[in-house]
Every structure is written in C-alpha cells, then in structure tokens.
Amino acid sequence: MATTNRQFVLGKRPEGTPDRDTFELEEIEVPEPEYGEVLVRTLSLSVDPYMRGRMDEAESYAESWQVGEPMEGAVVGEVVESEHEAWSAGAFVTGNLTWSEYATAHGDRLSPVEPGENLGLEAHLGVLGMPGRTAYFGTRDVLDPYPGDTVVVSGAAGAVGSTVGQIAKLAGTRVVGFAGSEEKVRYLEEDLGFDVGINYTETDDYREALDEAAPDGVDRYFDNVGGPISDAVFTRLNVDATVAVCGQIDTYNATEAPTGPRKLPMVIAPRATVQGFLVFDYEPRFPQATEHLREWVEAGDIEHRETVVEGFENAPDAFLGLFSGDNIGKQVVKVAEPDS
Amino acid sequence: MATTNRQFVLGKRPEGTPDRDTFELEEIEVPEPEYGEVLVRTLSLSVDPYMRGRMDEAESYAESWQVGEPMEGAVVGEVVESEHEAWSAGAFVTGNLTWSEYATAHGDRLSPVEPGENLGLEAHLGVLGMPGRTAYFGTRDVLDPYPGDTVVVSGAAGAVGSTVGQIAKLAGTRVVGFAGSEEKVRYLEEDLGFDVGINYTETDDYREALDEAAPDGVDRYFDNVGGPISDAVFTRLNVDATVAVCGQIDTYNATEAPTGPRKLPMVIAPRATVQGFLVFDYEPRFPQATEHLREWVEAGDIEHRETVVEGFENAPDAFLGLFSGDNIGKQVVKVAEPDS
CATH class of the missing domain: 3.40.50.720 (NAD(P)-binding Rossmann-like Domain)
Structure with missing residues (x-):
C-alpha cells in the first residue's frame, strides 16, 4: 500500500502565458475511499488546451480552478481499493480526477478501460477520450x-x-x-x-x-x-x-x-x-462515439499517436508544451506503470 | 410621349466613401420597346446599401457595375408602351431597371404593383420589396x-x-x-x-x-x-x-x-x-413573403415608412445618405407622379 502521494494545485492564476509558477506540487496523504468510492492510482494524466480557461477567474464553460485547490483532468488509472460494487482492485478505469498520483472518486463517475487492437491505455485519453x-x-x-x-x-x-x-x-x-x-x-x-x-x-x-x-x-x-x-x-x-x-x-x-x-x-x-x-453537449451519445472510434482504430482506419512526458512532476511541462506545439497527437503524462 | 430621358451611370469607382463624382448624369434617348418589352416611366427608385458593393471592381454576390454603364436597382413605374401581352399602358409595375427616367425591360421581368390598405407605391420598394x-x-x-x-x-x-x-x-x-x-x-x-x-x-x-x-x-x-x-x-x-x-x-x-x-x-x-x-436564395418563396407581409401591413400589424428624396437628379444624395443614416425606414427617390 502506497504511503506517499503528490498532487498539483493551482499555484497562482497566470497573466498571459502560464509558467511553472502556475503549478504548485504538494505532498499529501493517500486518500481513503469512503462508501461508494474507489481509490485510483494514476497511470496517465491528460493535459488539454481547454484547461487554460480553467486557470482564469472568469468562468467560461468549464468551472474555474481555485488557487490552492487541485487541478482536475482526465486520467487513466488502476483501482487500488474499492468501496463500490462495480469495481475491484486491479481494474483499469478512466475518469475526471485530480492531478495526483492517487485520488478517490465515486465509482459511478469512472468508466472501464477495455483493451483492444491498436489501443494502449493512453488512447483512452486521446482518440477514445x-x-x-x-x-x-x-x-x-x-x-x-x-x-x-x-x-x-x-x-x-x-x-x-x-x-x-x-x-x-x-x-x-x-x-x-x-x-x-x-x-x-x-x-x-x-x-x-x-x-x-x-x-x-x-x-x-x-x-x-x-x-x-x-x-x-x-x-x-x-x-x-x-x-x-x-x-x-x-x-x-x-x-x-x-x-x-x-x-x-x-x-x-x-x-x-x-x-x-x-x-x-x-x-x-x-x-x-x-x-x-x-x-x-453530446454526452448522451458518448457511447456511440466511443464505439465507432474504437471500430475505426481497431480496423486500422484511424491512426492515433500519443506524445508522452514521463513523470508526474513533469505534468506542468506537458501542459505548457501544448502552447508551443510540442505534441504530435495527444499529449499525456506517464505517471506510473500498471501493477497488474 | 416623352422626348427627354436621363440616366445615372457609374462615373468612377469610389475609393472608400462614394461622393457625387461616383455618379454621372447623362441625357439619353427614350428607348423603344422591342417585341416582348415594356417601356416604363420611373416613378420611384430604390437606393440600397448593397449597391455599394456593385461599385467595386471585385465581384461579390451582386454583379459589379461598370464605369460608364448605367446603375441598376429596384424601381416602381408606370407602363408607357407595351410590346408584351401581360402589360398595357397605365399599369403600375416594379422590377429591377436602370437608374433612369424611362427604361425598357422584358415584360416577364416585371411584377404588378397592387394597391392596398396602408400601401403607397413606394412600399413596393420597401416593406413589400x-x-x-x-x-x-x-x-x-x-x-x-x-x-x-x-x-x-x-x-x-x-x-x-x-x-x-x-x-x-x-x-x-x-x-x-x-x-x-x-x-x-x-x-x-x-x-x-x-x-x-x-x-x-x-x-x-x-x-x-x-x-x-x-x-x-x-x-x-x-x-x-x-x-x-x-x-x-x-x-x-x-x-x-x-x-x-x-x-x-x-x-x-x-x-x-x-x-x-x-x-x-x-x-x-x-x-x-x-x-x-x-x-x-429565397426567390422561390418570394410570393409567400410578399403575401404575408401585405397581410401584416394591411392589418396594421407592421408599420412601414419611406424617406423620400425628391427629384431624379438627387438619387446620388439619397444613396450617400444611407451611409450617414439620413433615412428612417426605406430610402427612395421620387422621380415622377403617376399620370393615371
């Protein structure tokens, strides 16, 4: 069982282009899942351009992040401990979690990551995400x-x-x-x-x-x-x-x-x-999209690529790189290897 | 029978805001209608903002006017002489004609101007045009x-x-x-x-x-x-x-x-x-629009107003006034009174 955990919080709101000071790395406890919750170990973290808007005080379509509060984003992870009937330890899941090495979430807010032809775990943050x-x-x-x-x-x-x-x-x-x-x-x-x-x-x-x-x-x-x-x-x-x-x-x-x-x-x-x-706005039809995209990817009709930054502590660099065009395909942060 | 006729041609293409030099007044013959054509005496002439685009060389959705060639626009007029079976002298018509006191057009390109409650002749250039x-x-x-x-x-x-x-x-x-x-x-x-x-x-x-x-x-x-x-x-x-x-x-x-x-x-x-x-793009449904608008106007549900500049020779001022906001409602040029 893990004993250390780290998370990124919004260090300060950027004026113009964000930099490393926008992000603050904190050591925190590994959270305990409550009834209905699942403890997830982050394997890969998504950084996306829309997150820039969440750094501002003025709210747009996505809720503003608060200074000192953890950032959030799509994650692929592995269930460590589950207090939810749908999940058990070792399952691969995806969902919107905090930028941290371990996080809890209600089990209803997670989706299964199903392996497939031409589909690594990170694909669930990109072409299937x-x-x-x-x-x-x-x-x-x-x-x-x-x-x-x-x-x-x-x-x-x-x-x-x-x-x-x-x-x-x-x-x-x-x-x-x-x-x-x-x-x-x-x-x-x-x-x-x-x-x-x-x-x-x-x-x-x-x-x-x-x-x-x-x-x-x-x-x-x-x-x-x-x-x-x-x-x-x-x-x-x-x-x-x-x-x-x-x-x-x-x-x-x-x-x-x-x-x-x-x-x-x-x-x-x-x-x-x-x-x-x-x-x-298309949420009711997300399953249709995922199924269709999966078919195309498995058939080789749609290619996908992920640009991977290694190490949780480098998540800010991965995010900042979006604005200098460092990525080809989906930019992700590799946080850990799966246990299972 | 009229013996004099005047028309406006494009004097020169405006650079920026048009002025009186954009327009050139010419004396011409009263044209003779050929087979199928109608000779129309202009009663009122429409000036519209979209005509500014026709003064430029670069063609947009409406054809460019050529320097030295007559301007064109919507007109309400009275038939003087007809070589077309649908029209006879004294009929009121509307159509796209040259900016002139007398002009010929093929009879198929003219529409009848039907009088109605709250509807003067000029309304056919505005709310019904x-x-x-x-x-x-x-x-x-x-x-x-x-x-x-x-x-x-x-x-x-x-x-x-x-x-x-x-x-x-x-x-x-x-x-x-x-x-x-x-x-x-x-x-x-x-x-x-x-x-x-x-x-x-x-x-x-x-x-x-x-x-x-x-x-x-x-x-x-x-x-x-x-x-x-x-x-x-x-x-x-x-x-x-x-x-x-x-x-x-x-x-x-x-x-x-x-x-x-x-x-x-x-x-x-x-x-x-x-x-x-x-x-x-809505041309096939123009009759629907005209009928609906006419019902609203006759019922008093839609008000309309025309701002009238008197005199054919003042058509350029009427046009230029569109850009300084001189008009309330439809800007028209009153060219002549009906004979009949």
Missing part, C-alpha cells in the same frame, strides 16, 4: 462534410485535429491540415492520409498556401487555433461553407482582447455558417 | 426566434431592421434595436413597438447599454451594421444564440481590411451559430 469524441461530433454533426468537399483543419496534428482529418477522409473529402513543423506535416500526409499538410511556420502567406492546397476553395473548416490561419481560411470559403469553432488556442494566453481582420463581412457572400460547439 | 423580404426570411428562417427570446437588431430604424424587429415582436420576443438618433429611437419605441431603442451616438459603452436593455442576454442578433455594435453584442450571447449576418454597412466604405476584436473565441462557450445569408 474527450479529444476523439470532440473530433467525432465536431466532424459528423457540426462540419457534416459531403464527399468531394474540401475540408481544412487547423491544429491538424493535435489530438482533435488529427482525428477530424481522418474522419473527414473516411467521408470522401479532400483534407488540408495546418500544422507547425515539417515532422507534423509528414505525419499528416504520410501516416494519416491528409491530402496536403501546410507548415504554417514556413510561410506567412496562408492565402497563397491555401490556393495551392485547396484550389477549389474551402467547404468545411474545423478550427482549433484561430488567429492568422482562420483569417486566411475565411477569405477562401465557398458558398454554403461551414466553420466548426472547436478551439482558439492562438488566443488563450492573450492578455488583451485579441484583434484581427473582421470576419462578419466575409460570411455574407458565401452564406457561411459559423458554429461554436462543446463536446459536453 | 427586397428589404421586406430580407427581413422576412432573415427573421423567420435564419433567426428563428422563440417566444421570450431577446432579439437585438442593428440598423433597427432602416428598411430591413425596422421590419425585422416588428416580425420578431409578432413572434413574442423582447426586441432591442440600435439606431443612430433620438428620433429613430422614438420611432422604434413609439411607432414600431420595440421594447428598447439604443441611440448608439449617445454612448460608447454598448455593453452597458445592452446590460440595461437586454438584462437576460441576447438570444438572437440580426446584424445589418457590424463594427463596434456587433463587438458588444457578441459579448452578450446566450447559449444557443443565433446571429443572422445580413449586412455590414459599417465596413462597406473601408479602404483597408477592417479590424476589430476577434469574435471566433466568443462563439464557443455559447455554442453560437453565425449565419450569413442572401435574400436571393
């Missing part, structure tokens, strides 16, 4: 592309974007992805089957890059990033274009309200639809 | 408000906005309108039944004005204007909000790509839908 579901509903329900459409994805090599592009390819579309390195572009084109990857660090003229990569214009745009990439894509929208606004990581660390070219004038002539969405 | 249809489909199909919703309209005292607000009121909503003078605000509140009119020339703090006028936030926003008004409204969108982007008159005369606060980040938390639209 919240990012995969975001891609699934964002592509199928919001973007809803037709065969032959040109689909553009920003943040294309990330956990969400990489899955969006592959689902769009399965739907018979031409897929163009923006990503921030040659390695990522190769990943898009060679491993994921994107038609064209655009390395946005290699050119300032995204419009020209689009004219080459998407000569028939843009029918569907899945936006994880915002900023100058979106500025360019909006100038290339076809009639009846749809823009799914999933994330805007380009603006998350802004200290003043970010400005840019006005886009409302650009939606009139193409009769474009711009749709913000949150994956949480 | 393109602006009324824009309001009708923009409100019913795009905005689609529910009873109890708060609907915000920019350019609320204009031809489109004034009708949008009244249709939204008929749908059981709370309606807030932005307009540019105290007289317009009184028009909204006293004549049209808007719940609140906001005079945007009297305050810079549109957010605060909205907090007072729309304390429950904004469910639906019908945007004719763009710019700082839209910047404020986007910060007050409720979950499931819809924004109908009809026009962006604030930006039409910009000489450089206009910039402003980025709005894509603002659509995520409210899962907002931003929808550009063009009335032309």
